[in-house]
Amino acid sequence: MLICGINASHTASAALLQDGRLIGALQEERPTRVKNRRGFPEQAIGRLLESQGLRWQDVDAYVFGGYGSYADTAPGVNEAASRIRSYKAASRLDGRMKELLEKTPVRRLVHRWRRERQIERLMSHGVERRKVSTIEHHRCHAATAHLGCGIDEQALVITLDGAGDSLCATVSLPRPGGKLERIATVREEHSIGNLWEVITALMGMVPMEHEYKLMGMAPYASGDRVDQAKRLFRSSFEHADGTWRRAAGTPNPSFAYEFWRRRLEFTRFDHICAGLQAFTEEFITEWVRDWLRRTGQRKLRLSGGVFMNVKLNKAIGELPEVDDLRVFPSCGDETNALGAAWAFLADQGKADLIEPLESLYLGPEPAPGDYDRAAREAREAGWEVSTPPDLEAEIADLLSRGEIVARVHGREEFGARALGNRSILADPTRPDVVRTVNNAIKCRDFWMPFAPSVLAECADRYIHNPKGFAAPYMILAFDSRNTAEVKAACHPEDGTIRPQVVTREQNPGYHRILERFRERTGRGALLNTSFNIHGEPIVSSPADAMDVMRRSGLRHLALGPYLVTKPQA
Template sequence: MYILGISAYYHDSAAALLKDGEVVAAAQEERFSRIKNDPSFPRRAILFCLQEAGIALSAIDIVVFYDKPFMKFERILETFYRHAPLGFKPFLKGIPIWIKEKMFFKQMLRKELRTLGRYDETHTRLLFTEHHLAHAASAFFASPYEKAAILTVDGVGEWATLSLSLGKGNKIEVLKEMHFPDSIGLFYSAFTYYLGFRVNSGEYKLMGLAPYGDRSSETTLRFAELIKERLVRIHPDGSITLNQAYFNYQTGLTMVKSRKWEKLFGFPRRKPETDLLPAHCSLACAAQIVTEEILLKLVHEARKETSATALCLAGGVALNCVANGRIIKEKVFDQLFIQPAAGDSGGALGAALAAYYIHAGKERTCRQPDRMKGALLGSAYTDAEIRELAEEENVPFRSFDNRRELCRHTARLLARGNCIGWFQGRMEFGPRALGNRSILADPRYPEMQQRVNLKIKFRESFRPFAPAILKEEAASYFDCPVCSDYMLLTAEIRDCYKKELPPGYADLEITEKRRIAKSDYPSITHVDYSSRLQTVDRETNPLFWSLLTAFKEQTGCPMLINTSFNVRGEPIVCSPADAFRCFMTTDMDYLVMENIIFDKKQCKT
């Protein structure tokens, strides 16, 4: 049985294909279209999935969409009606599109599918699953657990913004929901907007900025209290009520009522790309603190309601790795699985899994460590294709027949302070590069963070980098009681590697804080001694594990900086052509694609 899952028309559209319950392929449309967070119908992603399986569209038994458009349309209409005449302009702008497209959604979807091949409605069923059920299914059915509590937290689906469910076998029972307009995801996005970042893509910047604020400072604590007094009421079970007098997302084209926020916090909305001030850092820190408080209450409620010992997380808020680190430290649950494609792209996979287990009623077998195959579910390319690119670009290269020697040579280049594009095997599914579409560097160099941020990624200098570390070495360097295979947890570096901070550190400007080395591995240690950790397993990604092993043998250091292979504003590279273009337009020194190495100096001569 082939099942195709689709997410589209909001942001991060994607496709995922199952064969008899096994994940054959999954990818975001942005990787192929080269449009960041591409919301369009995932035509290229679907064609890739079909190609990977070696089948035509006519072989698909079920196509399932990740939410129910009519329920979403109902929510939008009811919201406009409830607040009329406010919001007339966005209503006037949006309703014609909804009437044209969403009211005839099945017809539109079938029309799109027919452009990809023969689509027989009598053979291929078209199904729709609720948005939060797709999120829940993506986490639980991919997890290794027979029974687990499931929390899905995001901006909004149809009506739900939060769901608490119990997964058992091939069933998911929804126990509680929180509905729009109250939303933890929209609450966090409101601060993203007010601090000058883009909603639906800049939330991780807010999370990266938060540690530059001092959690114990008078300003941060005052902001946190103001947030809880004026903006959000937190209930004992973790559900929230937002004070809509301060928010604008129901009827306007902005997230917040900026004048009210300015009066509340004492400074205006930060304009994008302008300097970051201490007040901005303190507000980001306060927003993170309150979000963690909410999520921890939810986790305790999940344990109380389900009595499960394992927890599964999905939805965009599950990408908040700082909060995830707090959840681990609380030890409310014995086990935790976070869907690596926790956002809307993962909804495509969740929709397909829900159709297989819930709709078709198939039996489920749990598997260790999980069913995601390291999230390495995207496209791969051969040496022959890479050689063809080199011929087209008329550039020299060096080829290795022995993969072990390739890793040794690459490790030597990294140890000399070079930045390397690492392009291997199948592309990752989800927002994180996990060692197949990565930019790598030596974390021991103090200047490496700034160099990679400014001259390669072309992004804000405050942004931290993740360490990819051999799984068997992780506990010696970081205070993290569990593995973090998908780079979804933060952990503090061990005391023995920390450097003492100078007097008055908390009062320094953001640029000064960034320049001070926090540990023996300064380029992966954030201002609060934390790191967004990736543990690399020999079984899941043997080549990346071999590279880290070779680097440890040569340097004694078992970790590397690992950041996604892209520049600011672009998706992670997909093809060899994407990778070569990125390599040539940045300050990277070498590009390693499969068994072939390109040297920037030779390519420019």
């Protein structure tokens, strides 16, 4: 059975599942080049099918992840600015009217109308209406954690995000046949994830996109002012018999911009970020610990956008009640395309066919001609192009000499993290490369931490991981060891890292680069950051890589079999 999972939310995506094996997944932002593109992922579906030599009609089932549906971004609309304006307007009369309407059937009618338009687009490709179905939003998140991480009937499954199909959190227990029994829920009007969104807007950043910047700033502040901010957030929510709710007088976070603006006015931005992070770690770990004690389980499976917060995951993993922790990688709504496909197959009584996630290298692979065209373009621009007999060794040589090298090779990574195939690489002992990458290449904020890729053979040298959690996806944070050797890839204020532990089996070419780098330096770790300019999607094609190289200070690019070098400016 061939299943296409679809996420038509704010990080639109598609996935292909063939007889229980995940054969491809892609976000709509990659082919459209629009960051966090929302709506129907038509181009992503098309590219996935084309990469497998399939037609739209060959798919046996199209499964939407969630009943809520987003309209496509209108041409020419600045979606980031639009989101910020919507938060500011939420406390006015039109915002209060919207809040009231969301509690009526009008909301469901709007989503239903949008979904029908999306189904019509499927049918325009020759898809039969009977092939289309929908799985509830948090069931999709739970399916990624339960089915995608490998079924374990002793693991507690928890989902946590901003909102989806009227909920922001669920707790479930495994049952035979790949099923889950939901034992607790939290409704969206009490969402901690939506609190982060409104505070992100209050900081002048883009909600549903820049929350990670608040987390990155949090370690830079400490002291009484941070504690005051934490207590302010803590006083607005309360635990209640396995769930939580807003305290009396606290409005729905989605409509609370003015409420929080008044309460936080004259509070310094870094104190707000640190207070919000500390509150979240404390409040959510209390809730998770309560459910571990209630159920007696000691294994956790987590999914949903709030668990993109790696410091929260670190705090949960350090609970004495936790023996085993797996967070589904890139667990925002983009992975609901995967969850929808897995949940649908389980509903057909075929959960035993589902193969757990093996890697995130799920995007289409460039054709040899794509690399060749990019190389010709580089030569025409006057850049040096070579085909070294041992490209991985040549990359390691450059890195060991302090150079920065971008890499485009093989299938692209799915999700928010670059894992070596669409990455910018550097020597993590050199803090000066941080300034170069931030200022000359990625054009991003100085306080955002990088991450290390670490050889699996020497992971213990760099990662304090007493419980032995698997860490191949940069979704867990740890305290660092031998910090001087990974200094530029650690958070500068607290020495924590969110590593990618690289095995030969998952990515032999990237593993070879790390091995060659260790041979030259004695160190088995590299700084790894996504290959993009800030505010743009990670590069997808060789043409995208050339475009970034033209517009930035990047000088070295490993492009398939080619090594491209741009003259020093």
